[in-house]
Amino acid sequence: MVVTIKDIAEKVGVSVTTISRVLNNRGYLSDSLKKKVSEAMEEMNYQPNEVARSLLRKKSHIIGLILPDISHPFFGEVTKHIEAFAYDQGYKLMLCNSLHHKKKEKEYIDLLRASRVDGIIMGSHTMSVKDYMSINLPLVTLDRQISKSIPFIASDNYQGGVLATQLLLRKKCRKIAYLSGNLRLSLLAKQRHDAFLEQVSGQDAQFQFIVKQTDLNGFKYKEYEKLVSGLFQEHPDLDGVFASSDMLALQVLKQCRRLGKAVPDQVKVIGYDGISVGDAEDLTTIVQPIKMMGELAVRYLLLQIAGEQVPLETILPVRLSEKATT
Amino acid sequence: MVVTIKDIAEKVGVSVTTISRVLNNRGYLSDSLKKKVSEAMEEMNYQPNEVARSLLRKKSHIIGLILPDISHPFFGEVTKHIEAFAYDQGYKLMLCNSLHHKKKEKEYIDLLRASRVDGIIMGSHTMSVKDYMSINLPLVTLDRQISKSIPFIASDNYQGGVLATQLLLRKKCRKIAYLSGNLRLSLLAKQRHDAFLEQVSGQDAQFQFIVKQTDLNGFKYKEYEKLVSGLFQEHPDLDGVFASSDMLALQVLKQCRRLGKAVPDQVKVIGYDGISVGDAEDLTTIVQPIKMMGELAVRYLLLQIAGEQVPLETILPVRLSEKATT
DNA sequence: GTGAAAGCGCTAACAA
DNA sequence: TTGTTAGCGCTTTCAC
Numbered sequence: 001m002v003v004t005i006k007d008i009a010e011k012v013g014v015s016v017t018t019i020s021r022v023l024n025n026r027g028y029l030s031d032s033l034k035k036k037v038s039e040a041m042e043e044m045n046y047q048p049n050e051v052a053r054s055l056l057r058k059k060s061h062i063i064g065l066i067l068p069d070i071s072h073p074f075f076g077e078v079t080k081h082i083e084a085f086a087y088d089q090g091y092k093l094m095l096c097n098s099l100h101h102k103k104k105e106k107e108y109i110d111l112l113r114a115s116r117v118d119g120i121i122m123g124s125h126t127m128s129v130k131d132y133m134s135i136n137l138p139l140v141t142l143d144r145q146i147s148k149s150i151p152f153i154a155s156d157n158y159q160g161g162v163l164a165t166q167l168l169l170r171k172k173c174r175k176i177a178y179l180s181g182n183l184r185l186s187l188l189a190k191q192r193h194d195a196f197l198e199q200v201s202g203q204d205a206q207f208q209f210i211v212k213q214t215d216l217n218g219f220k221y222k223e224y225e226k227l228v229s230g231l232f233q234e235h236p237d238l239d240g241v242f243a244s245s246d247m248l249a250l251q252v253l254k255q256c257r258r259l260g261k262a263v264p265d266q267v268k269v270i271g272y273d274g275i276s277v278g279d280a281e282d283l284t285t286i287v288q289p290i291k292m293m294g295e296l297a298v299r300y301l302l303l304q305i306a307g308e309q310v311p312l313e314t315i316l317p318v319r320l321s322e323k324a325t326t
Numbered sequence: 327m328v329v330t331i332k333d334i335a336e337k338v339g340v341s342v343t344t345i346s347r348v349l350n351n352r353g354y355l356s357d358s359l360k361k362k363v364s365e366a367m368e369e370m371n372y373q374p375n376e377v378a379r380s381l382l383r384k385k386s387h388i389i390g391l392i393l394p395d396i397s398h399p400f401f402g403e404v405t406k407h408i409e410a411f412a413y414d415q416g417y418k419l420m421l422c423n424s425l426h427h428k429k430k431e432k433e434y435i436d437l438l439r440a441s442r443v444d445g446i447i448m449g450s451h452t453m454s455v456k457d458y459m460s461i462n463l464p465l466v467t468l469d470r471q472i473s474k475s476i477p478f479i480a481s482d483n484y485q486g487g488v489l490a491t492q493l494l495l496r497k498k499c500r501k502i503a504y505l506s507g508n509l510r511l512s513l514l515a516k517q518r519h520d521a522f523l524e525q526v527s528g529q530d531a532q533f534q535f536i537v538k539q540t541d542l543n544g545f546k547y548k549e550y551e552k553l554v555s556g557l558f559q560e561h562p563d564l565d566g567v568f569a570s571s572d573m574l575a576l577q578v579l580k581q582c583r584r585l586g587k588a589v590p591d592q593v594k595v596i597g598y599d600g601i602s603v604g605d606a607e608d609l610t611t612i613v614q615p616i617k618m619m620g621e622l623a624v625r626y627l628l629l630q631i632a633g634e635q636v637p638l639e640t641i642l643p644v645r646l647s648e649k650a651t652t
Numbered sequence: 653g654t655g656a657a658a659g660c661g662c663t664a665a666c667a668a
Numbered sequence: 669t670t671g672t673t674a675g676c677g678c679t680t681t682c683a684c
Contacts, residue, residue: 002384004677015655020679028653045460050440051386052677054377056660058328062420062441071406073399073603080397083423087430092437094388095421097409104413111418114376115388134371221602250606257608257650276547277399277603280576282583324583330661341671346663354669378661382676 003046011040023048054116063301064112064120066096066105072219073247073275074290075123078142081294082121089302091118098124109135119301122146125186138304142297145187151304153296153314157188160286160318161195164242164270167284169199171268171326173240176200177210177231179252180244181219192244192272210235224251232259239267246271246278246285253281253325268326282324289316329372337366349374380442389627390438390446392422392431398545399573399601400616401449404468407620408447415628417444424450435461445627448472451512464630468623471513477630479622479640483514486612486644487521490568490596493610495525497594497652499566502526503536503557505578506570507545518570518598536561550577558585565593572597572604572611579607579651594652608650615642 005023009016014033021027022037040046054060063086067075083093094117098105105126112120119138129147132139141152168176178196180189193211200209212231214223228251232238243249249271256263263269264284271278274287293316300310331349335342340359347353348363366372380386389412393401409419420443424431431452438446445464455473458465467478494502504522506515519537526535538557540549554577558564569575575597582589589595590610597604600613619642626636 006677016678017655017680018653021654024679026679030653033653045462047436047440049381049442049677051377051380051442052660053679054660055375055381055662055677056679058660060377065421069406070396070409071399071402071602073397073402076397076399076402079421080395080423083396083421084425087423092441093421095391095405095409095419097406097413099410110373111376114373115418116375116377136371221606247603247606250603254606254608276397277573277576277606280547280573280580280603281607282580332661342662343664343671344669347670350663352663356669359669375661378676379663380676381661381678382663384676 002049003044004049005046007044008037008040008046011044012036058116060116060118061090062092062094062115062117063298064094064096064108064115064117065123066098066108066112066120067123068098068100069219070095070097073277074245074273074288077275077290078123078294081291082298085295085298089298091298091302098126100124100126102126106131113137118305121297121301138301140297140301140304140310142293143186143188148312151300151310151312151314153293153300153316154188155288155293155316155318157191157318158195160272160288161192161242162199163318163320164192164272164286165196165199167270167320167322167326168240168242168268169203171240171264173268174206175208175210175235175238176240176242177212177235177238178242178244179227179231179248180211180213181248182213189244196242210238219247221247221251224248225254228252228255231255232261241267241269243269243271246273246275246283249278249283249285249325250281253283264324264326270326274321279323284323284326285321286318287321288318292316328375329370330375331372333370334363334366334372337370338362384442386442386444387416388418388420388441388443389624390420390422390434390441390443391449392424392434392438392446393449394424394426395545396421396423399603400571400599400614403601403616404449404620407617408624411621411624415624417624417628424452426450426452428452432457439463444631447623447627464627466623466627466630466636468619469512469514474638477626477636477638477640479619479626479642480514481614481619481642481644483517483644484521486598486614487518487568488525489644489646490518490598490612491522491525493596493646493648493652494566494568494594495529497566497590499594500532501534501536501561501564502566502568503538503561503564504568504570505553505557505574506537506539507574508539515570522568536564545573547573547577550574551580554578554581557581558587567593567595569595569597572599572601572609575604575609575611575651576607579609590650590652596652600647605649610649610652611647612644613647614644618642 005019009019096108123142125144132146145152241252261267271285303310331342331345335345422434449468451470458472471478567578587593597611629636
């Protein structure tokens with residue numbers, strides 16, 4: 001069986017209370033006792049049972065992280081920072097992929113509540129606002145806005161849209177496509193779209209633009225591929241593409257290679273996110289401050305757990321990173 | 327306060343035992359009672375406290391996953407499958423990034439033991455074999471072999487090395503580089519290297535090959551970049567590159583673009599892993615059965631948790647996926 | 653300085 | 669069918 005505090009107590013010849021005191025370093029303890037207890041713990045390979053502690057303290061030091069899909073590089077990178085920061089603060093991470101399924105997301109929320117996690121970072125959003133309001137647990141949403149009353153962390157999507165579009169215009173693109181996932185899914189991505197529309201609206205009569213979106217929820221790269229190849233079939237004269245994610249932009253580059261279109265000479269491509277795989281292609285993109293987003297999500301969650309107030313809306317700056325594709 | 331079984335019991339007017347029975351569907355219970363209890367739970371938004379249950383049952387239904395870095399696409403993808411399969415089996419996932427740090431890995435193992443996870447999937451390996459042996463918890467290693475006595479799941483790295491090298495040879499490459507991360511870090515990646523050496527050893531005197539490896543442990547893409555640019559500087563006449571990961575291969579493609587080397591005409595490039603971002607570049611690669619690796623890791627871990635025997639060595643087949651870079 | 657006892661929320665004998 | 673009781677491993681009064 002696993003070693004408990006009781007075993008240690010017996011071995012050392014004191015009560016469990018004393019052991020607990022040593023464990024938590026509370027009250028007056030003689031150094032010799034401390035040492036004896038530590039040695040016994042070492043010797044018996046004792047690990048305090050966090051489950052019992054959690055039960056008593058009503059605090060698990062676990063935070064739940066609900067994402068659409070950890071295999072998507074953006075979420076992989078943000079998760080890396082969330083994990084690192086949470087770890088520094090003494091918190092563990094329970095990882096949940098909703099895969100964009102409402103049912104799974106709902107079940108995971110129940111699971112997390114049942115597991116008495118201390119709070120949840122939501123990077124997925126498939127349920128109704130009412131459902132989230134009733135979670136009744138410290139909550140932060142990441143790269144999503146669920147409701148004005150739930151703190152959210154995001155980057156400046158509108159500004160990102162402006163920067164990207166302006167770059168293409170500056171580069172004299174005359175027929176630009178805006179590509180995105182499902183706009184209904186994300187209020188924030190919609191801002192990039194809005195920014196795009198606003199920027200292109202002032203152009204002359206010869207200027208053209210196209211907006212294309214996938215209607216599915218997943219990150220199906222095969223679908224991306226279809227979307228992009230369809231785009232070039234319909235509009236072989238495109239000379240600029242603003243893709244609302246780097247992964248989408250990579251598909252655009254791929255199609256360009258296949259069709260023999262020179263990038264950036266014939267077609268200029270800009271992505272969005274600033275993930276490392278984009279960098280591996282010298283992709284021009286709008287860089288989100290991924291690390292800061294992850295850290296702030298954790299920070300604001302822990303503040304809430306501690307009973308503090310946090311800002312309801314946090315918009316972080318983005319920047320243009322111009323590489324080889326424009 | 328949070329609702330407990332006792333609150334429900336009082337509300338319905340029965341004992342806590344009865345509520346527990348309804349919860350676990352044990353013993354004989356009248357339908358009317360079941361309904362009354364369910365309604366009360368619904369109404370009070372009750373969630374059974376898994377922490378208390380875990381304490382009693384000595385089973386948390388949590389598995390720990392220790393990885394070097396979740397933001398690396400290979401681990402992101404395998405984690406996605408691990409999560410999905412674990413979820414289907416009623417298990418939650420605690421995510422731990424070691425970042426290749428021995429200290430952090432060690433601390434995480436202690437944390438996981440303290441949290442009473444039911445088992446650990448190890449995708450990281452920085453400690454000594456002895457340390458792992460003393461974990462004393464069901465364990466599976468993924469894409470790593472720590473010891474002959476700890477079950478491990480991997481793909482056929484030797485065969486992958488053979489397939490990749492043979493392809494380059496078949497394509498008449500006359501000067502091939504093998505690029506890899508730190509070989510000392512992974513016995514398995516070393517097999518790809520060995521396979522490479524064996525395949526090229528039978529070539530005629532004019533044939534040349536180079537082996538280059540990064541000596542750091544992290545997945546630093548900047549380092550990859552340096553490695554690759556150095557490679558081409560020293561060996562401008564290279565006509566084939568076998569990169570031991572797709573992420574490395576992407577860096578090779580990038581350098582080729584920068585240097586104006588045509589792929590595959592002047593240089594043929596093959597990667598390793600079969601991650602989606604490679605697919606987004608039409609990269610020729612050796613595809614590891616990532617989904618199956620993740621599933622088997624979970625399956626074998628759960629079998630161990632259930633007290634069953636599992637194979638100590640599981641080698642899954644790889645396949646060549648030839649795309650545009652060869 | 654140290655220990656006995658109660659209790660966190662739940663389940664599992666054992667009774668009734 | 670249902671309830672009483674004990675106890676999972678730990679911490680925390682309250683005594684001594």
